Amino acid sequence: MSKKKALLTGAHFMNGDIACAEGAIAAGCRFFGGYPITPATEIAEHLSERMPEFGGIYIQMEDEIASIAAVIGASYAGLKAMTATSGPGFSLMQENIGLAIMTETPCVIVDIMRGGPSTGQPTMPGQQDVMQAKWGSHGDYGIIALAPASVQEMFDLTVEAFALSETYRVPTLLMGDEVVGHMWEKVVIPPASNINIVNRKKPHVSPDKYEPFKPDDDLVPPMACFGEGYRFHATGLTHNEKGYPKTQSSEVQTKLVKRLCEKISRNADKIIKVEEVMVDDADIVVVAYGIVARAALSAVRKAREAGIKAGLLRLVTLWPFPEEHVARAAKHAKTMVVPEMNCGQMVREVERVVRTTPVAFLSKLGEDPHTPNEILEVIRRNV
């Protein structure tokens, strides 16, 4: 067999897209279906080289709709599966992201965000897809989205995305941006023993008793895969626990859709991750995510040097939204500052949660991310 290793334990210098690809491999991803798009293409290129080295499947599909459809199929056939894209492709995937939600398919979708709308700015960073991540497909549902802020996190959070996706049987989104995708930094890939590998739970009953959408107490149903002898049915239609269509029943629809939402919301404490820096005594709390959070951290440090009690709440998890962390930070803060590379998206969530604390929003579009000084200036103005 192959001498090439799936897990490249050690220190490396790589860009974020490659780190994401290596994170997928480390997590056990063995199927990638994608379509070229800037600035996510390097993920596909790297996996086209790496996957065959240990028997994994790489395929370039005819478009992004086909890519996500093939990913869902591969997941149902038993492989951990991923696709990667940017705004235009993410839009094309939305209907089948809904199919993955409805059929509770573990899979990872990477969106390396660029400037939109439409073709927009293929080579520039953006954070304009973060609301689409939550609301992009029609219908109500819960979903998980993570926002890496470094090349290391492109690796770590891809591993995490697979773990969450397999645990909750939900498509998990890695919402990177052009800067974290293309930036080169040091990445340390841990030994196998330090990588959190999670596999979907399998049925604990015989095939004749198996109901593919009957949840356990955690609201997640065990998952059989094609070819394992369970001979089950899955559909994008509203279905009962047996997986059979029940499109006229309000009872079945209510029970199913509520569970799809609640399996995420009720497990939010276990899912959500944030990074808090000097938040406890902060008068001004900057809430930021992705590459912007790095400038925000620098701004907060500069503010502290100038005697301003500033803190950073970095959202590692975007969805489910870290409501409690934001509310707690807002309790003592006089002002919240939210810098984003969009016209105001996650700031709406911050405003919804903090209610009475004033929120200053700092938009930046079409060029490099915010500089520390730009964020510092807003902090100063709000002292």
Add this chain to the structure above:
Amino acid sequence: MVQQEMAHPFEKYLRAEMMPHIWCPGCGNGIVLNSFVHALDELNMDLDKMAVISGIGCIGRTAGYVNTDSFHTTHGRSIAFATGVKLANPELEVVVISGDGDLFAIGGNHFIHAARRNIGLKVICANNFNYGMTGGQQGPTTPLEASTTTTPYGNIEHPFNLVHLAAASGATYVARWTALHVRRLTQSIKKMLQKEGFCFIEVITPCPEIFARRNKMRTPLEVMEWYKRASVVENFSDPSRAEITPQRIVVGEFLDIERVSYEKLLHEKISQINEKTMDW
């Protein structure tokens, strides 16, 4: 009188809990399912190693009726989904059963690319010339001048010739039958299930309630009579000349060639790469 419960001879192939099916009286989809199930039985197929995938539309419900692993995908995406299944587990026999609108309008791109790759999917298209489930709109196979709910003055779009499209795109097996040609259809399905690579069978199926009535065929029987009157078997004739008109329906096997499948090439490539790696 004691009524004895008789088991359906094909019970093991069908999900009894899903019956009755949704199809109208006189619909040809049941004939397609019947032929498929007969083919499985005659080949003694291992149902644990088969996945039936369909898209949206009346025939799209087939996946739910067959007692194998099955998936009812979004509209048009059955072939793309099936591609993922086949590559992830090449041991599975992956069958796609869907309609003309699903496979050739919204899903047309996936069809031609799967055929080009020659991935080992077995595709059966029930072609009823219109969108039956949504009430009979014009589709990619609606004949010229046909009346549908969206071509009330007659269709001015040229229809696809599906067997020509499949052959030109790279399929290794291509056939067309009508719902009248039950035995030949069953034989074709059997042949397809034993072949490598991308295979395609078009089945012209009656849609009596929606399409036929608007087009001067008042009963399912009249549709069958049209098939009987107009069908000519021209095996291995040029698929580009396989017309479907009121006077003439060219049916038969058009293509039956050997070509190495995508999944075989892929796994050969993977072995080669790993051997090379060993040499280092």
